[in-house]
Amino acid sequence: MERPIGGNYGYGPSHGIANPLYGAPGMSAEPTTPPASMFDTIPGYEGTLAGGGGGYLPPPMPTVPMPGPEQAPTPTNWDIPSISEDKARESLQKYVSSKCCYRSAPVKDGVITSMETFNTYRYRLESFTESRTSEWSQEPYTGQVVDAGIQPAPLAWQIPTNPPAFFNDKKQTIKVPYTSSVKNCHACLGLGRGPCTTCAGAGSKVCWSCNGSGFRQAQDRCMNCRGLGRERCNSCNGHGSRECETCRGKRQMLVFINLIVKWSTEKDDFVAQQSSGLRVKNLESVSGKRLFQNAQYMLYPIMGFPDASVAQASERLVREHQRKYAQNSRILQQRQTIELIPITKVNYTWKGKSYFYFVYGNEFQVSVDDYPATCCCSVM
Template sequence: MFAPPAAGSPGPSAPPAGMFDSMPGYEGTLAGGGGGFLPPPMPAYPVPQPEPGPEQPHWNIPSINEDTAREAFVLFASSKCCYSSAPAKDGVITGMDAFNTYRYRLETFTESRLTEWSHEPYNGQPVDAFSQPPPGPWDIPAQAPSFFMDGKQTMKVPYTSSMKPCHVCLGMGRKPCKDCAGAGNKVCWVCNGSGYRHGDDRCHHCNGRGRDNCNHCHGQGSTQCPTCRGKQQLLVYINLTVKWTNNIDNYVVEQLSGLQVDNLSKVSGKELFRDSQYMVYPVVGFPDPAVVQAAQRLVNEHQGKYSQTSRILQQRQTIELIPVTKVTYSWKGNSHIYFVYGNEFKVSADNYPATCCCSVM
């Protein structure tokens, strides 16, 4: 039999705050206690210098020819199970208009740090809390991934590990069985607790006791505590989570062709300009004022936003020229349009003239 805390009480999922002594250097910085992501030390930012924009001769992309436009259209139609290929193969191209557009992209690669209390069953691990002051959250070395690649690393903060009784089982190593409420047995399901089946026939299932041993705890009334795994003690320590994030914002200049801008997020263009450094300066000297204004706005936003809660490690800005061709064609006496866009020659044709209704049975 086992009868400490009532089996119905769920118990805390984490050690109560009173279990922890104040950890020097970490007061008020732990998640769940008013803390969270920690602001980095104030850096001495180098002054970013302006980078010239791309030179004029490289801004043009040759228009695609009719063969390329038709080949892309046929490939698009063949990829759709309900599209006939006839319009793509037999339609007569009557016009092609280029609506090339610019995409400005700013990437800010950041590192953020989060501290929180954690615990694991105590199996004789070193206990080092208060043997010396722990290093600060931003003083602990971490191996960052390559620039502009997301990553995550979790590690114990040195000199924060201590041993505490398990808060779930109160240091007993076992918990009351939920199936039998700690009794070790349950009402016999055959005789419903009477001990007899028919009249004076003793129940053979429970030998007339009216109760069965609990299968879940094998009659013990308790099960091993899942938190300390029966060890009764926990190693409690501060966990540091280091997260690297590539924060990306794009601005696409409206190209007035009728193609939805969202389509352009799935394709690449011809790169005209690239600038990568610790802190970039908004691009200058570009002929399209919309790109210059977007660069100024996004650079200011990123440097103001991400420096508050994380450390900026690197920034990169690029300008691409994305080819967009509006193709007009005639099929069965009617005029239709489709778009070919991006280096990948993607096709968008919202009103394809030969489709059928089909369903998967």
């Protein structure tokens, strides 16, 4: 059987023909980053970039006066009673039960020989901040309001927001009024379509059945491509182009500035030196007996606390928070807390050897570095 020459054999007239759009100046198979010329200059938002933000927009200078010194709490009964042996054993049992490879024999048969109590202070400073950034955004134009140039756009910190309660993080995106304009789609040059990436704009691709030869075994003409060696591209239905993914075929884009407002809680802890041996990181997830707490717009360091290291940490962290967060964000509220966190080191013996573990915090969390009865688990 001879290989046919010519004819489209049911394919469209563009089948196998290079798409005239493909390779046109400025065209590419993938959407490109919008050029800077696509965006107008808006007073107050000159540094705004497309999709990548324009950096933090500095807040106005605060008008609230600095607070006065904060007097340290008066020492009262700050000692926390040691936990009982039953509570120590119960806490370890709960911890072991949460571990698939830990056996409970040391909990049941181990003998508690002593319990040491270590109470340590934790100072915590929290600053609840609001920051504002801007970025150029775009969406297919379908008749939305176009208001750029009608009047000056409001400055970033003049735009009203819906803030959360203090120390509750939140993010809000607001379209800045009087920044919306219509531009031709940069990805398809306003054509609404772009070259098909599957067939490189040809409308067809090499036949998978005959690998482009047009024939199968015994010189039989390939029935899949009817001997052409190419088959219609299913991705674009033989057109060589597809609807532009950026403008969704609308040819134009609405471009505007988005204001991104973030409320976040910035937190730093200081744990007074303690000799229990428990890692300080363990204390991050537990609470203690609250000795002092103060919250206001702006805090002054604590003075005169019995443990001098706590007062020094308060002064250092308050200063650092002002330096780190007041430049690019607005501090809405600060809160400082002093807690007394209970730590109990439980020493015990099992099978003639000595071991220990820690029980700490109001939650009675357990930390074990060397549990004596573990096994290897495997998942089949």
